Amino acid sequence: MDEVLTTREMAEADRLAMAGGASGPALMDRAGAAVADAVCRRRPAGARAMVVCGPGNNGGDGFVAARVLAARGYRVELFLLGSRDALKGDAAQAAARWSGAARPLTEAQPAAADVVVDALFGAGLARDLDGEALAAVERINASGTPVVAVDVPSGLDGDTGRVRGAAVRASETVTFFRLKPGHLLYPGRRLCGPVRVADIGIPESVLEAIRPQTRRNGPSVFGDAFRAPDEEGHKYGRGHALVVSGGVEATGAPRLAARCALRIGAGLVTVASPSDALAVHAAALTAVMVRRADTPADLAALLADRRRNAVALGPALGVGAETRERVATALRSGAHVVLDADALTSFEGEADALAGLVGERPERGVVVTPHTGEFARLCRGRADIGEAESKLAAARAAAAALGVVVVLKGPDTVVAAPDGRAAINANGTPWLGTAGSGDSLTGMTAGLLAQSVPAYEAACAAVWLHAEAGARIGPGLIAEDLSEALPAVLREYFAGQGA
Numbered sequence: 001m002d003e004v005l006t007t008r009e010m011a012e013a014d015r016l017a018m019a020g021g022a023s024g025p026a027l028m029d030r031a032g033a034a035v036a037d038a039v040c041r042r043r044p045a046g047a048r049a050m051v052v053c054g055p056g057n058n059g060g061d062g063f064v065a066a067r068v069l070a071a072r073g074y075r076v077e078l079f080l081l082g083s084r085d086a087l088k089g090d091a092a093q094a095a096a097r098w099s100g101a102a103r104p105l106t107e108a109q110p111a112a113a114d115v116v117v118d119a120l121f122g123a124g125l126a127r128d129l130d131g132e133a134l135a136a137v138e139r140i141n142a143s144g145t146p147v148v149a150v151d152v153p154s155g156l157d158g159d160t161g162r163v164r165g166a167a168v169r170a171s172e173t174v175t176f177f178r179l180k181p182g183h184l185l186y187p188g189r190r191l192c193g194p195v196r197v198a199d200i201g202i203p204e205s206v207l208e209a210i211r212p213q214t215r216r217n218g219p220s221v222f223g224d225a226f227r228a229p230d231e232e233g234h235k236y237g238r239g240h241a242l243v244v245s246g247g248v249e250a251t252g253a254p255r256l257a258a259r260c261a262l263r264i265g266a267g268l269v270t271v272a273s274p275s276d277a278l279a280v281h282a283a284a285l286t287a288v289m290v291r292r293a294d295t296p297a298d299l300a301a302l303l304a305d306r307r308r309n310a311v312a313l314g315p316a317l318g319v320g321a322e323t324r325e326r327v328a329t330a331l332r333s334g335a336h337v338v339l340d341a342d343a344l345t346s347f348e349g350e351a352d353a354l355a356g357l358v359g360e361r362p363e364r365g366v367v368v369t370p371h372t373g374e375f376a377r378l379c380r381g382r383a384d385i386g387e388a389e390s391k392l393a394a395a396r397a398a399a400a401a402l403g404v405v406v407v408l409k410g411p412d413t414v415v416a417a418p419d420g421r422a423a424i425n426a427n428g429t430p431w432l433g434t435a436g437s438g439d440s441l442t443g444m445t446a447g448l449l450a451q452s453v454p455a456y457e458a459a460c461a462a463v464w465l466h467a468e469a470g471a472r473i474g475p476g477l478i479a480e481d482l483s484e485a486l487p488a489v490l491r492e493y494f495a496g497q498g499a
């Protein structure tokens with residue numbers, strides 16, 4: 001159920017279902033009935049339900065919902081954008097079975113209703129709302145009346161999660177068969193409210209033909225790649241992560257990263273720093289070694305020990321040529337590499353230079369973990385990335401261009417692999433927006449790479465586990481809590497695998 005389908009893929013699912021014998025009206029009937037069920041859960045029979053319908057099949061779903069609600073004793077008023085006889089296909093059939101009026105949309109007064117069904121536009125939204133549709137959406141939002149949106153809130157682009165002119169703020173959304181990217185990407189995720197995915201009779205088998213490349217992030221994405229160590233799990237079998245840090249001015253970042261790498265399962269961690277004082281402070285943990293590393297050559301020497309199979313650079317490294325040199329050294333070492341923060345900012349506007357370094361190396365995982373600002377700086381000058389239609393498309397384009405796994409962080413973190421796979425994370429919490437949270441994620445990613453989890457799955461697992469840990473703590477979260485919350489999160493995750 002974690003596949004995420006674009007509107008185009010959804011239309012293909014629809015087509016395949018009908019080619020397989022499903023009927024359009026039957027699909028629409030089940031869609032409309034699922035919408036009616038959502039209204040019934042929200043308001044008792046006898047309540048005033050306003051259904052606003054658009055000129056396409058989204059409107060058709062609205063006509064079906066209106067008919068079902070009226071049959072269940074709701075006082076239904078239906079308003080239509082455009083004329084009833086302009087409706088076509090399944091929508092025309094649904095309208096023909098609605099015995100009530102279809103009043104002009106301009107007459108709709110949502111404030112007078114107990115609940116609104118938003119069936120204006122769905123997957124067929126083709127441009128910014130204007131005219132009567134825009135006015136109606138504004139009246140709906142101003143009314144404060146609860147809204148059940150059909151498929152996607154009208155005005156929201158189902159593929160990008162972006163608003164086209166204006167969009168309905170829904171109390172909940174009923175969609176069909178699978179989620180769309182716009183249900184998970186902001187602001188779409190906020191405008192949808194809770195999203196219910198209804199089964200309308202499209203067979204799962206259509207997915208074999210569609211082969212969707214996007215998933216909602218979770219254990220179904222990385223479960224096979226990250227399993228509990230077997231009983232004789234030896235510490236060397238669980239890899240050795242190296243956290244490269246900067247000077248004394250930055251104390252917590254490398255320590256956070258090191259702690260998280262250990263907690264998530266790396267067998268050993270080394271903190272390398274030009275400053276003994278910092279390294280000792282950063283280490284302050286058993287199983288963490290401390291090594292002096294003043295120069296890239298020192299770093300190369302540390303990485304010459306092949307048991308150090310994952311290296312994290314970024315937290316508190318400083319921005320500039322030194323860091324670039326360290327990044328180049330790490331990429332040439334053949335260890336798995338995580339690049340965050342300063343390691344990325346040191347390549348500001350030079351994504352190609354970074355891509356060149358990545359390209360030199362044997363096929364080992366490289367993960368970059370920028371937040372949106374770092375991403376924009378790294379990809380400055382790359383219009384093919386900067387002008388992508390959505391965060392999902394931008395992360396994908398960068399992953400393909402750089403040849404790395406991109407973790408584009410935010411409340412809707414997107415993880416994208418060079419081969420086109422992508423996952424949108426949906427278990428985050430606003431409390432993760434705190435200093436050090438990124439360093440913790442870097443450490444978790446390095447800790448998973450150290451255990452030879454493949455780069456894409458390691459990034460997806462780190463993002464999801466990091467968010468789970470944050471969600472467990474919630475208000476008052478400080479970055480130090482994240483590593484402490486990991487044992488409980490991992491216990492549940494592994495137990496879930498056993499299930």
Ligand SMILES: NC(=O)C1=CN([C@@H]2O[C@H](COP(=O)(O)OP(=O)(O)OC[C@H]3O[C@@H](n4cnc5c(N)ncnc54)[C@H](O)[C@@H]3O)[C@@H](O)[C@H]2O)[C@H](O)CC1
Nearest residue numbers: 014028031056057058121122123124125126127128129151
């Ligand atoms: N895919 C499925 O499994 C099912 C989908 N259903 C519903 O069908 C809609 C998609 O219907 P479609 O007719 O393609 O488009 P819409 O109804 O979303 O749009 C209607 C129509 O409106 C015009 N239009 C687009 N943008 C604007 C605008 N900004 N202003 C004015 N007019 C606009 C354009 O001509 C569109 O064609 C999907 O969302 C589901 O709700 C099935 O009912 C169930 C199966």
Ligand SMILES: [K+]
Nearest residue numbers: 118121152154
């Ligand atoms: K809608």
